[in-house]
Structure formats: structure tokens, C-alpha cells
Amino acid sequence: MPKMKTNSGSKKRFTLTGTGKIKRKHAFHSHILTKKTKKQKRNLCHSTMVDVTNVNQVKELLAMK
DSSP: OOOOOOOHHHHHHOEEOTTSOEEEEOSSOSSOOTTSOHHHHHHHSSEEEOOGGGHHHHHHHTTOO
16 A cells, blocks of 8 residues: 655644644735734734644644544
8 A cells, every 4th residue: 555645735834743733824924914903913923723623634634644
């Protein structure tokens, strides 16, 4: 049986934490920043965890299942 391949787009976007959670960055922080408020841009620059409902999908993309 062939090896499971990791999705190359997802390996650039997600990282694993020490406790096994999947870390991601926020969208909408790359361009058209002039119309966004300082508060919105500040909150978008932090990273966060992948939601529980999407963890299985992301693990499949990362070939962890």
C-alpha cells in the first residue's frame, strides 16, 4: 500500500503544539489593511487553535490519521 502524502499547502499553514493541538493563523491580515481598524488588525495578528469541529479534517490533510 502506498504511503500517505501530506498536503503541501496545509503543512505550510498548520503547526503542532507540544500538547498535540493544531495551531493556525488568522485570515484577512495580508492586504487591504487601510479600511480595517487598529483593533481588528491587532486581533488578527495573533495565532489561535483549530476549532474542534475541524481537527479531524486538518489531521487528514497532515496525514496524521
